[in-house]
Amino acid sequence: MRHIEKCYNHGAVKQQIEKILRHRKKEEITGENLKASAVLIPIFYNQGQYHILFTERSDAVVFHKGQVCFPGGTQEPSDSSLLQTALRECEEEIGLEAKDIEILGELDDILTYVTNYVISPFVAFIPHPHSLKTNGREVKGAFSVPLSFLMDEANFKQDSYAYEYEGHIIWGATARILRQFIDLLKFESGTLQ
Incomplete structure (x- = not known):
């Protein structure tokens, strides 16, 4: 079976991920008293493998102090869309500009409990x-964490629903978002075991 990480053509893998995401309908969560927010799952290619970029929140923020997360945050009234929220927050938090993001x-959607x-x-x-x-x-x-590490089931702690990589604990909503992405890649690329 073909594993998405074993494809050596960088452009082909990117196209495969885009195709997987394009051919599915997003499930949206709506309701009263819910706060809209958005995150970016930044993927990059380095030294022959794909990586996902994470941030660790500072202790100065109001919510989720010190937690590992994706760049992102709460939608502001000036944001025209949730995508704009994710892009704005990414630039504010780590300096990546929208023009450099594909x-x-x-x-x-994921709901924080x-x-x-x-x-x-x-x-x-x-x-x-x-x-x-x-x-x-x-x-x-x-x-960053190599995508190959995240796709290896031996590295996912089912009992705590978390990953640990070089002392960083990826858990909570971030782990749930990550699992959704990993499971989708495995299923769609034919590596579901």
Whole structure:
């Protein structure tokens, strides 16, 4: 069976991910007292493999202090769409500009259980190398995880619904978004075991 990470043609993998996302209908979550937000799942290619970029929130933010997450945040009245929210937040948090981001598609909305945020995730390719300029008020730092690591079931802790990579714990809504993406890639690329 073909595994998406074993494809050596960088452009073909990007097209495959875009095709997977384009040929599905996003599930939206709506309701009263829910706060709209959006995140970007930044993917880049480096040294023969794909990576996903994560950030670690600072201790100065109101919610989710110190947690690993994707760049993103709450929709502002000035944002024309949730995609614009994700792009604006990405630039504010890590300095990646919209002109350098290639949006491939959307995943299903995710609801945070405690804070009532509805998160709309957008999958994107970003250039590498990239010069990140982290906003210290919002982000403590950034790191990447190889996609091959995330797609290996041995690295997913089912009991805690989390990944651990080099001391970083990916859990909560971020892990749920990530699992949705990984499961979709595995199913659509024929690697579901």
